[in-house]
Amino acid sequence: MLQAAPHPKGKILLTARWLVGHRDGRHRLIENGEIVFENGEVVFIGHRFPGEVVRRIDYGNALIGPGFVDLDALSDLDTTILAYDNQPAWKKGRVWPRSYIEAGPVEMYSREQLAFQKYHAFATLIRNGITTALPIASLFYRQWGETPEEFSDAAEAAAKLGLRAYLGPAYRTGNQVVEADGRITTAYDEPRGLAELAAAIAFCERFEGAAGGLVRTMLAPDRIETSTAELLRRTAEAGRALGVPVRLHCCQSKIEYDLVLAQHGMSPPEWLEKLGFLTERTLLPHGTYVSGSRLITRPGRDLEIIRDAGSTIVHCPLVSGRHGNTIDHFGRYREMGLNLGLGTDTSPPDMIMNMQVGMILARTMAGSSAGVRSEDYYDAATIGGADALGRPDLGRLQPGARADITVFDLDRPHLGQVIDPIQTMLLAGHGRDFATVIIDGRFVMEDREIPGVDEAADKRRAQDQFEGVMAQYPSRTHGHPPASEIFSSSYPVERVEERT
Numbered sequence: 001m002l003q004a005a006p007h008p009k010g011k012i013l014l015t016a017r018w019l020v021g022h023r024d025g026r027h028r029l030i031e032n033g034e035i036v037f038e039n040g041e042v043v044f045i046g047h048r049f050p051g052e053v054v055r056r057i058d059y060g061n062a063l064i065g066p067g068f069v070d071l072d073a074l075s076d077l078d079t080t081i082l083a084y085d086n087q088p089a090w091k092k093g094r095v096w097p098r099s100y101i102e103a104g105p106v107e108m109y110s111r112e113q114l115a116f117q118k119y120h121a122f123a124t125l126i127r128n129g130i131t132t133a134l135p136i137a138s139l140f141y142r143q144w145g146e147t148p149e150e151f152s153d154a155a156e157a158a159a160k161l162g163l164r165a166y167l168g169p170a171y172r173t174g175n176q177v178v179e180a181d182g183r184i185t186t187a188y189d190e191p192r193g194l195a196e197l198a199a200a201i202a203f204c205e206r207f208e209g210a211a212g213g214l215v216r217t218m219l220a221p222d223r224i225e226t227s228t229a230e231l232l233r234r235t236a237e238a239g240r241a242l243g244v245p246v247r248l249h250c251c252q253s254k255i256e257y258d259l260v261l262a263q264h265g266m267s268p269p270e271w272l273e274k275l276g277f278l279t280e281r282t283l284l285p286h287g288t289y290v291s292g293s294r295l296i297t298r299p300g301r302d303l304e305i306i307r308d309a310g311s312t313i314v315h316c317p318l319v320s321g322r323h324g325n326t327i328d329h330f331g332r333y334r335e336m337g338l339n340l341g342l343g344t345d346t347s348p349p350d351m352i353m354n355m356q357v358g359m360i361l362a363r364t365m366a367g368s369s370a371g372v373r374s375e376d377y378y379d380a381a382t383i384g385g386a387d388a389l390g391r392p393d394l395g396r397l398q399p400g401a402r403a404d405i406t407v408f409d410l411d412r413p414h415l416g417q418v419i420d421p422i423q424t425m426l427l428a429g430h431g432r433d434f435a436t437v438i439i440d441g442r443f444v445m446e447d448r449e450i451p452g453v454d455e456a457a458d459k460r461r462a463q464d465q466f467e468g469v470m471a472q473y474p475s476r477t478h479g480h481p482p483a484s485e486i487f488s489s490s491y492p493v494e495r496v497e498e499r500t
Contacts, residue, residue, distance in 0.1 A: 002159040002211040007441045010054030011038045016407065018421045020065035021045040022396035027379065029421065035064060037403035040441035045397055059436070061411045063421040066397050067131025067404035067439065068351040069385025071247070071314040072285045072343025075121040075135030077466045080346050084322060085488055090178040092486050093477035094140065097178050100476045101187050108141040108472055113465055115153035120458045121349070122163045123450050128350050128431030131404040131439045132164040132385065132394055134247060136345060139222055141469055145171040145196045148203045159211035162444035164404065166245065166389070168203060168218040171196030174226040176255070178478045184255050190228050197231060201238050208244070214440060216244070223249045224268050225256040229275060236277045245389055247283040257289045257296060267291055267298070269305040278309035283388055285343055287313035288320055293328045303336060312339040312388035315380065317358035319346040330362035331371030341385040350431035351381050359426060374426040407436035
């Protein structure tokens with residue numbers, strides 16, 4: 001059985017110029033505040049703690065706050081960045097060609113490589129102030145779905161690093177395919193997907209609550225357009241029986257929306273409603289392509305369906321904004337009463353950058369700066385994610401909550417003049433401005449150092465693996481062009497051998 005590190009003994013008191021405490025159902029800033037925790041649980045917030053403590057740490061000009069909850073946390077070597085200036089996706093290896101399906105898809109990573117990627121990604125999440133993570137990885141580079149074995153390794157990594165993680169292998173009954181004439185269709189293998197669902201359920205039964213509760217589980221059907229009705233029905237039933245969250249990528253592209261509409265005569269949310277899939281434990285990244293928006297002119301009740309079911313839209317502004325789309329818009333979604341959480345989903349897994357980009361996109365879409373404020377995004381990154389998981393003990397610092405705590409350094413030179421600490425974070429901060437991260441009362445990062453992690457060596461290893469996957473792109477790209485045609489260069493490249 002997985003073992004987490006023991007909790008420090010006795011009460012520990014932290015203080016700083018600012019503390020994000022939680023009272024009466026909302027965050028509040030406590031100037032020169034104190035927080036005390038013991039055995040992984042917050043026991044006090046405020047001023048002048050009256051009891052005895054075994055350790056007192058004054059972080060000075062810093063912001064002590066709750067850890068971020070990342071509902072779509074990057075957990076592999078992100079290849080969406082290869083599409084940043086290389087489009088359309090179906091011509092650039094982001095959709096399997098029919099020839100690759102017929103030849104038989106292959107695993108492009110070994111189990112050892114996958115285990116390293118999870119460990120490397122989890123450490124990076126911690127560096128960015130993320131204390132609860134629901135991993136997401138691409139299936140484009142897999143033989144089909146993810147495996148229980150690799151998630152057993154992921155559980156080991158989470159326990160070793162001290163990350164709070166909700167784990168479960170992604171599975172699917174279908175895959176997008178580009179035909180020889182450029183049409184996007186879907187190829188199905190339902191028996192394989194249902195077998196993967198059964199394996200995912202067994203994983204949940206085995207690992208739920210492991211590592212002293214740090215490891216929880218989820219069900220993760222990959223995408224709505226790569227799922228058959230039977231897979232979604234059985235997933236929903238299993239999610240209710242197990243009491244675990246269910247995450248399904250939905251309403252994230254025009255291709256997806258059109259495929260579902262063509263196959264089922266309904267929009268993605270309409271189809272999920274008919275299947276009885278949506279519950280309060282359903283997480284739906286990304287919620288950008290919905291009826292009545294600038295991206296989908298078809299009339300309908302897509303957002304109302306999601307809202308009325310109590311499901312959560314997982315907003316991932318950075319990856320969406322990079323490709324020219326976004327929800328329309330954060331302020332309107334919030335005013336409608338939709339549950340909103342945040343996910344990183346891409347590299348860098350910087351929740352602060354996501355909030356910053358989200359703020360800019362929301363105000364641009366609204367045509368005004370009045371519709372959304374810094375605290376709205378901070379709430380989504382903390383309370384919103386925790387509530388989506390049914391965890392009132394996460395995402396907030398109050399007595400009885402788990403001691404998932406971050407220390408944001410306000411003395412970093414690039415922050416400039418500090419006005420309000422949350423506003424300053426969203427104006428000029430980076431994920432790497434977190435100096436200390438505490439998860440469940442354990443110090444998992446201090447002075448920007450994670451015990452046992454060699455960041456520079458891991459970066460080199462990750463780069464080697466990344467280049468290895470890039471080299472395999474031609475075999476699984478429409479028309480099988482050479483890598484030099486798939487990946488463009490910003491400017492002409494001159495190499496040493498060309499100039500000698």
